[in-house]
Amino acid sequence: MSAPAEVVIAAARAFLGERLTTNAGLREHHSHGQDTQTPVMPDAVAFVETTQEAASLLALCNAHGVPVVPYGTGTSLEGHVTPVRGGISLDLSRMTRILQVNAADLDCRVEAGVTHRALNLELRDKGLFFPVDPGADASIGGMCATRASGTNAVRYGTIRENALGLTVALADGRIIRTGGRVRKSATGYDLTHLFVGSEGTLGVITEIQLRLHGIPEAVSAAVCQFASLAGAVETVIAIMQAGIPVARIELLDEVQMAASIAYSKLHEFNPLPTLFFEFHGSPAGVAEQAQAAEALAAGFHAKGFRWATSPEDRSRLWKARHDAYWAGLASRPGHRGIATDAVVPISRLAEAILGAKQDIAASGLSAPIVGHVGDGNFHTVILVPPEPDALERAWALDRKIVARALGLGGSCSGEHGVGLGKREFLEREHGAEALAVMRSVKAALDPRGILNPGKIFLDPAGA
Numbered sequence: 001m002s003a004p005a006e007v008v009i010a011a012a013r014a015f016l017g018e019r020l021t022t023n024a025g026l027r028e029h030h031s032h033g034q035d036t037q038t039p040v041m042p043d044a045v046a047f048v049e050t051t052q053e054a055a056s057l058l059a060l061c062n063a064h065g066v067p068v069v070p071y072g073t074g075t076s077l078e079g080h081v082t083p084v085r086g087g088i089s090l091d092l093s094r095m096t097r098i099l100q101v102n103a104a105d106l107d108c109r110v111e112a113g114v115t116h117r118a119l120n121l122e123l124r125d126k127g128l129f130f131p132v133d134p135g136a137d138a139s140i141g142g143m144c145a146t147r148a149s150g151t152n153a154v155r156y157g158t159i160r161e162n163a164l165g166l167t168v169a170l171a172d173g174r175i176i177r178t179g180g181r182v183r184k185s186a187t188g189y190d191l192t193h194l195f196v197g198s199e200g201t202l203g204v205i206t207e208i209q210l211r212l213h214g215i216p217e218a219v220s221a222a223v224c225q226f227a228s229l230a231g232a233v234e235t236v237i238a239i240m241q242a243g244i245p246v247a248r249i250e251l252l253d254e255v256q257m258a259a260s261i262a263y264s265k266l267h268e269f270n271p272l273p274t275l276f277f278e279f280h281g282s283p284a285g286v287a288e289q290a291q292a293a294e295a296l297a298a299g300f301h302a303k304g305f306r307w308a309t310s311p312e313d314r315s316r317l318w319k320a321r322h323d324a325y326w327a328g329l330a331s332r333p334g335h336r337g338i339a340t341d342a343v344v345p346i347s348r349l350a351e352a353i354l355g356a357k358q359d360i361a362a363s364g365l366s367a368p369i370v371g372h373v374g375d376g377n378f379h380t381v382i383l384v385p386p387e388p389d390a391l392e393r394a395w396a397l398d399r400k401i402v403a404r405a406l407g408l409g410g411s412c413s414g415e416h417g418v419g420l421g422k423r424e425f426l427e428r429e430h431g432a433e434a435l436a437v438m439r440s441v442k443a444a445l446d447p448r449g450i451l452n453p454g455k456i457f458l459d460p461a462g463a
Contacts, residue, residue, distance in 0.1 A: 001043045001086075002043070002066075002086070004064040004065055004066050005043040005044070005064075005066050005086065005087060005088075007064055008060050008061055008064050008066045008088065009022065009043065009044050009088075011060055012044075012046060012057055012060055012088075015053065015056060016046055016047070016048070016053065016057070019046065019047040019048070019049070019094075020044055020045075020046050020047075021044060021045050021047075022043070022044045022045075023045070024041075026045045027041045027042055027043075027044070027045060027089070028041060029074070030042055030045050030069075030071055030074070030081065030083070030089035030091065031082065031083065032074075032079075032081070032082055033074050033075065033076040033077065033078075033079060033080060033081045033082065034074065034075055034076065034077055034136075035076065035077050035078060035079050035082075035419075035420075035421065036336055036337075036338055036384070036391075037078075037079035037082050037419075037420050037421065038082075039082065040082050040083050040084050040085075040086065041083070041086070042069065042083040042086060042087060042088060042089040043066075043086050043087055043088065044088055044089070045071075045088070045089045045091055046088050046089070046090050046091060047091045047093070047094050048090060048091070048092060048094070048095065049094045049095060050095070050206075051167055051169060051175055051206040051207065052175070054090065054092070054169045054204050054206055055169040055170075055173045055174070055175050056173060057088065057090065058090075058169050058170070058171055058172070058173050058204065058450075059172060059173025060173075061087070061088060061450050062171050062172050062173065062448055062450055065448055065450065066087045066088060066450060067083065067085045067086060067087030067088070067450050067451075067452075067453050068087055068088050068090050068171075068204070068450050068451060068452070069081060069082075069083040069087065069088070069089050069090065069200065069452050070090050070092065070141075070142075070145065070200040070204050070205075070452065071089045071090060071091045071092065071093070072092055072093060072112065072113065072138065072139035072141050072142030072145075073093065073115065073136070073137065073138055073139050073142060075134075075136035075137070075138050075142070076142065076146060076416070076417070076419065077339050077341075077416045077419075077421070078146075078413070078416050078417050078418060078419030078420060078421035078422055079419040079420030079421055079455070080145070080146060080199050080200070080417060080419040080420075080452070080455060082419075082420065084420070084453065084454040084455075085453050085454060087450070090204060092111075092112045092113045092139065092141055092204075092206065093113045093139065094113060095111035095112050095113035095114075095141075095206060096111060096113045096114050096118070097110070097111045097114070098110050098111075098114060098118075098119065098122050099111065099207065101122070101123065101126065101128075101212075102181070103126050103127075103128060105181060106128065106211065106212045106213065106214070107164060107181055107209060107210060107211055107212055108123070108130075108209070108210050108212055109207060109208070109209050109210070110140055110207065110208055110210065111141075111206065111207055112139060112140060112141025112142075112144075112205050112206050112207065112208065113139050113140075113141060114139065114140050115137045115138065115139050115140070116130055116132060116133060116134075116137070116138060116140060116143065117137050119140065119210075123212065124215070127214060127215050128212045128213065128214060128215065129212070129213055129214075129215050130162070130210060130212055130213075131152040131155075131156035131157075131162070131213055132148060132149070132150055132152065132153070132156070132157075132158065132159045132162055133150040133151055133152050134148045134149065134150040134415065135150060135151070135321075135322040135325075136322075140208050140210070141205045141206070141208065143159045144159055144163055144166065144195070144196050144197075144205050144208055145196075145197070145198065145199050145200050145205055145417075146197065146199060146415075146416065146417035146419075147159060147160055147196055147197030147415070147417060148415055149372065149375075149377065149414060149415035150372065150415070151248045151250060151278075151318070151321065151322075151372055152247060152248055153372060153374075153375050153377075153415075154240075154246060154247070154248065154249060154372065154374030154375045155245060155246065155247045155248070155280065155374075156213060156247075158415070159196065160193060160196050160197070161211070162210055162211045163179075163192060163193075163196050163208055163209070163210060163211075164179050164180065164181060164182075164183075164192070164209040164210065164211055165177065165178055165179025165180045165181070165192055165208070165209035166178045166179060166191075166192050166195055166196075166205050166207065166208055166209070167205070167206050167207035167208075168195055168202075168203040168204065168205055168206065169203060169204045169206055170203045170445060170446075171203065171445060171446040171447075171448065171450055171451050176191070176203075178191040178192040178195065179191070179192035179209060180209065181209060183211075194441070197417065199417055199418065199419060199452060199455050199456060200451060200452040200455070201442060201446065201451050201452045201455055201456055202441065202442065202445045202446060202451065203445065203451065204451075216247075216280035216281055216286075217281065217282050217283065218279075218280070218281060218282060218283040218285070218286045219247075219278065219279070219280055219286070219314065220278070220279045220286045220287075220290055220307065220309075221276070221277060221278045221279075221307070221308040221313070221314040221317055221318075222276075222277045222278075222290065222294075222305040222306060222307050222308065223269065223274060223275070223276055223277070223305070223306045223308070223317065224274070224275045224277065224294075224297050224302050224303070224304065224305050224306070225257075225269065225270060225272040225273065225274045225275075225302070225303045226272060226273045226274070226275075226297075226300065226301065226302055226303065227272065227273075227301055227303070228273065228301070229253055229254070229273040229353065229354065229357060229369075230350065230354060231273070231300040231301050231302065232251060232273040232274070232275055232300070233251070233349055233350045233353050233354070233373070234300050234350060235275065235296060235297045235299075235300045235302065236249060236251065236275065236346075236349060236373045236374065237346055237347065237349055237350065238296045238299070238300070239292075239293050239296055239297075239374075240346050240374060241346070241347075242292065242296060244289055244292050244293055244296075245281070245289060246277060246278070246279060246289065246293065246374060247278045247279060247280040248276065248277065248278040248318075248372075248374070249275060249276070249277055249278075249372075249373060249374035250275065250276040250321050250370070250371065250372060250373065250374075251273070251274070251275055251353075251369070251370065251371050251373040251378065252273070252274045252275075252276070252321070252324065252368075252369075252370050253273050253357070253368060253369040253370070254271050254272050254273050255271075255366065255367075255368040255369070256324055256327070256328060256368030256369060256370045256381075257269065257270075257271050257272060257273070257274045258271035258331070259324075259327040259328050259330065259331035259368055260320050260321075260323070260324055260327045262327070262330070262331065263320075263323060263326065263327035263330050263331070264316075264319065264320035264323055264327060266317075266320055268306070269306075272303075275297070275373075276317060276318075276321055277290075277293060277305075278314070278318075279293075290305070321370075324368070324370045324381070325337060325339065325381055327368075328368045328381040328383060329381075329383070331366075331368075331383075332366060332383045332385070334385070334386050335366075335383040335384055335385050335386070336383075336384040336391075337381045337382065337383055337384070338381070338382040338384060338394050338395070338398060339379050339380070339381050339382075339416070340356075340379055340380045340381075340382065340398050340401050340402065341377070341379055341412070341413045341414055341415060341416040341422075342356075342377070342378060342379075342401055342402055342404075342405035342410055342411070342412065342413075342414065343375070343376050343377040343378075343405065343410050343411050343413075343414030343415075344376045344405050344408045344409065344410035345376055345408070345409050345410065346375070346376045348376075348408040348409065348410070349373060349376055349378075351404075351408055352376075352378070352404060352405055352408055352410065353369060353371075353373075353378055355404050356369065356378075356380055356401045356404065357369065359397055359400045359401060359404075360380065360382075360397065363393055363394075363396070363397045364393070365382055365383060365384070365385075365390070365393060365394060365397060366383045367380040367381060367382040367383060367397065368380070368381050368383075372414075372415075375414070376410070376414070377414035377415060380397075380401060382394045382397055382398060402422075402425055406425070406428055406429055411429060412425035412426075412429055418455065418456045419455050419456070420454065420455060423455075423456060423457065423458045424458060426456065426457075426458075435457075438456070438457075439457065442457075
C-alpha cells in the first residue's frame with residue numbers, strides 16, 4: 001500500500017468509520033467483475049451512503065492522487081470495476097433509496113445503488129415499469145456508467161434514452177446536477193449524456209432521474225424455430241424493416257439453444273436457431289403485431305410460433321434467455337467465457353452473424369451466439385478450454401468478429417462498454433482526432449487521473 005493511500009484511508013475513517021475497510025475478503029470481492037481480466041486488489045473498500053460522502057472521499061483522494069474505482073453490483077463484463085492501479089473501490093451498493101416517483105409525469109429519481117429489479121417491484125403497484133433490462137440484476141448507476149441496454153431496447157431504448165438527469169460527484173469533490181424532469185431542453189451542453197457511458201472516468205454518478213413507462217395492457221410472447229440460422233436472421237431484418245413494433249426480439253443459435261434447453265429445462269424445444277418474441281400494447285394491437293411477424297417468419301421457413309400465454313411461462317422464457325451466458329458455460333465444464341458485443345446496422349446483420357459463425361468454425365472453439373438482434377446487437381460467448389494457447393485463440397476470434405462489425409459500419413460494443421476489454425478497438429472505430437477530444441474532456445474533469453484509471457484509453461495520457 002502506498003503512503004498516500006494510507007493517508008486517505010486514515011482520514012476517510014473519520015467520516016466513514018467501519019464502512020471504510022481493508023478486509024482482505026471484501027477487497028478480493030472488489031478486485032474484479034464478471035470478466036476474464038486479471039483481478040487486482042484495491043487498497044481499501046469504501047461503502048458510501050450519500051452523495052456528500054462520495055464527494056468528500058473523492059476530494060480527499062484527489063488531493064493525495066489516490067485512484068478511485070466506482071463499484072455497483074460487480075456484473076460488468078469488460079473489467080470496468082478492476083482497480084488496476086489499486087486505490088479505493090467506491091462501493092455505492094448501499095445507496096438504495098427510491099427518492100421520488102412522479103406517476104403523472106412518468107418519471108422517478110433513484111440513488112445509484114437501486115437495481116432495476118428492485119425499482120420495478122416498487123413501481124408495479126403504480127402501473128409503471130422501467131424497461132431497461134440488461135439481464136443481470138445491475139444497479140441503475142452502473143447501467144448509466146456503462147450505457148447499458150438489454151432485451152427491451154428495440155422498443156424502449158437503452159439507458160441513454162431513459163436517463164433524464166443525473167447527480168454526479170466530480171473528481172475534486174464538487175457535486176453537479178445535470179438534466180432534469182422535462183422531456184426536452186435546448187439549454188447548454190448535454191452533460192447528462194456526457195456522463196452516461198463514461199464508465200466512472202469523468203465522475204461518480206450518485207442519483208438518476210429516469211423516464212418510466214406504463215405497464216402495457218396486453219403482453220404476448222412467442223418462440224419461433226428455424227431450419228437455418230440465415231432464415232432466423234433474415235426474419236429479424238424483415239420484421240424491423242416492416243416497422244412492426246416488437247418489444248423484444250432475441251436470437252439464440254442452435255449451439256446456444258442446445259445449452260439453454262439443458263440448463264433451463266426447455267425440453268419442449270429443439271436445438272435449432274430460435275427467435276424469442278414479445279409484443280406489448282392493446283389486445284388488438286398485440287394480435288396484429290404477432291400476426292404480421294408470424295407471416296413474415298413463414299416466408300423464411302419458420303416452424304411456426306409457440307405461444308407463452310401465462311405470465312409464468314413468459315417469465316420462464318425470459319429467465320432462460322437471461323441465463324444464456326451461464327448455460328453456455330455449463331455446456332462446457334471447466335471452460336471460461338469471453339463475451340463479444342458487436343452491433344451493426346440492421347441491414348448488415350446477416351453478414352455479421354453468418355460471418356461470425358464461419359470465424360467460430362475456423363477457430364475450432366465453441367462459441368454460442370445470442371443477441372438483442374432487433375437493434376443489430378449480438379454476442380458470441382467464446383468458451384475457452386483449459387489449454388495453453390486457448391485464451392490467445394479466443395481473443396483472436398474476438399478480434400475477427402469485431403473487425404467484421406467495424407467493417408460493416410458497426411461498433412465493437414453495443415452495450416457492455418469499453419473498460420479494459422475493448423480499448424484496443426476504440427481508435428479504429430472513432431478515429432484518432434475523436435479520441436484526442438475524449439482525452440481532452442478527461443483531462444479537464446479529472447486532471448490528476450484518479451477516476452477509474454486505465455479504462456477506455458490504452459495509453460497513460462488518457463488515464
